[in-house]
Amino acid sequence: MQPHFTAPLAPLNSPAGASPSLRTLFPDIEPACIIAVITHELRAADLYKLDPRLKDAEPTYSLSPTGAFEMNMSKHKAYKTLNSILLPLNTYFSILTVHTHGAPAAFFHRHTAHLVTLASEYEWLAVLEYHTLFFNRRRGDMLEGLYTTWGAPDLALLALSVYPHRKQIPVGSASKSQGKRTTSPSGDATCRNYNxxxxDSPCAWKRAHVCSSPGCGKDHPLTQHK
Structure with a gap:
């Protein structure tokens, strides 16, 4: 069966301003930010500008080495949790969906779901780095009218930024539903990939390479347990 082909949207010319319909649908977003979204100028680091919880927050100020006061927006750009990204990202996708008459919505949903899955399995800072690089690369695609790449994970980028940072299993935790041993006799987390x-040894995740079969704990993987 031939793979389904989705033709790219025609590249959109930079509008002179945000349309009245967009301003009506997104009254809490500054028109300049809406324009930055639909012209693909908004970078991943500036997503906080689409978050009503932060856009009106007072910035802090610090004294520069030259004696001048500098505005500090770092707390807005920290993105310490998945939720700090999801709300402004959904607003970003909603603006683009309206602007493009709904064509790329399915690909946007795939990316959001992918982020949620990654955040459940890998360290958040690694997922955030992936999201930032992935987001900024898609801006170039959209300038050419190509939105489908939002729905396809970047495997090379995942291997570089995310896969080496799987979340550690707390020592002593166990999967009761499966009745599997998750710690070695020494108390170290047992490597599921090894089992x-x-x-390969030594474990890249610094986990114990012992059999996870209940009551075993010997120096062989579960696949060789007798």
Whole structure:
């Protein structure tokens, strides 16, 4: 079966201003920010500008080495949790969906779902780095009218930024539903990849390479347990 092909949207000329309909639908977003979204000028680091919880927050000020006061917006750009990204990202996608008459909505949803899945399995700072690089690369695609790439994970970028940073399993935690051993006799977390025959010694995750079969804990993977 031939793979489904989705033709790119025609590149959009930079509008002189945000349309009245967009300003009506997104009254809490500054018109300049709406324009930055639909012209693909808004960078990942500036998503906080689409978050009503932050856009009116008072910035802090610090004294520069030259003696001048500098505005500090770092707290807005910290993005310490997944939720700090999801709300402004959904607003970003909503603006683009309205502007493009709904064509790329499915690809936007795929990316959001992918971020949620990544954040559940990998360290947040690694996921945030991936999101930032991925987001900024898509801006170039959209300038050419190509929105489908939002729905396709960047495997090379995942391997570089995300996959080495899987969340650690708390020592002593166990999967009660499966009744599997998750710690070695010494108390170290047991390597699940090793027990599946997918991890070489020494463990890249610094986990114990012992059998996870209940009551075993010997120096062989679960695939060789007898």
């Amino acid at each position: 599946a025959g997918k991890c």
